[in-house]
Amino acid sequence: MMKEVDYRGWAKYLVLLMRVAGMESRRSRIQGEKLCEFACGTANISIILSKLGYDVTGVDSSGDMLKVAKEKLARRKSDKLHLVHHDMVTYSQKESFDRAVCVYDSVNYIPTSAALGCFFGNVYEDLKPGGVFVFDASLESNSLNEPSLFVQRGKHKGVFYHRKSLYDPETKIHTTYVRVKKNGRVIEEVHREFVYNLALIRKLFSAAGFEERFAAGDFTMLDANDYSERVHFVLVKPDHD
Ligand SMILES: C[S@@+](CC[C@H](N)C(=O)[O-])C[C@H]1O[C@@H](n2cnc3c(N)ncnc32)[C@H](O)[C@@H]1O
Incomplete structure (x- = not known):
């Protein structure tokens, strides 16, 4: 991505x-x-x-x-x-x-x-x-304004990806779950961003x-x-x- x-x-x-x-x-x-x-x-x-x-x-x-x-x-x-x-x-x-x-x-x-x-x-x-x-x-505007970024999936140069974002305005934590599949291998990551x-x-x-x-x-x-x-x-x- x-x-x-x-x-x-x-x-x-x-x-x-x-x-x-x-x-x-x-x-x-x-x-x-x-x-x-x-x-x-x-x-x-x-x-x-x-x-x-x-x-x-x-x-x-x-x-x-x-x-x-x-x-x-x-x-x-x-x-x-x-x-x-x-x-x-x-x-x-x-x-x-x-x-x-x-x-x-x-x-x-x-x-x-x-x-x-x-x-x-x-x-x-x-x-x-x-x-x-x-x-x-x-x-915070970036976390609130961009619904298009909240779920993304696609394929780029043989790599399949799925990305889902959630923002909690209470804690101000923006969490992104990423799943990538390449050559049959799956990698899953969770990213936490603090706003x-x-x-x-x-x-x-x-x-x-x-x-x-x-x-x-x-x-x-x-x-x-x-x-x-x-x-x-x-x-x-x-x-x-
Ligand atoms: C969104 S990526 C951006 C990477 C790079 N700056 C770029 O533009 O491609 C965030 C990066 O921050 C690094 N990172 C997060 N917390 C860090 C820390 N406390 N010290 C050093 N690197 C950190 C992660 O390992 C990751 O590589």
Whole structure:
């Protein structure tokens, strides 16, 4: 199902958002810049960003996702991308990165606001002063407005999938049941996403020390609001103490 996502377009959008924060995007200037992708999954975005010239570290807590990512990397023989098996909430590499990204609802997998605050605190520590962090979060509108996503089934390149989503407005938990069948093998997964509101997300990253440059709604360059479905935040670690 992830194959249907336009990762190239998403990576382009991330680079555009970094420009909003005053970061260079010319290939000649970004060569060797250190970028961390938190929750990199199977490295779709990481690979595109490393091709652009960033020296990418991809962090994910799922051994299965990283296994697929490593198979892709083995085919490419790239030394500008390395993968780390770690929980992003507790990953800590003091002032190692110029930029950080975390996309596709990955922060929604963090189950409590305390853990989300801890994540923001560690990303802040991981960045060099002046560093930029771009991440997205799925808001409640995304869970309430998109009934078409609630049941999906189909076939893509020989893989049958069935996906069913349920949202509980009381607990703010969005649960997705996924069943995939490939070569007679069935894989079943349950994904739980925790929906945070705009004000709480802002409160938590501000407490970590970040300054907000922009919060863009729904893949546009317009300001996000509570009715946005997905928000991309562009944050800066100030260059002073
Ligand atoms: C929806 S997938 C997105 C993957 C990737 N960013 C992409 O766009 O293809 C969410 C990812 O978050 C990872 N993840 C969830 N909680 C995590 C955590 N605490 N630390 C690191 N990775 C986590 C999962 O393993 C999964 O790869």
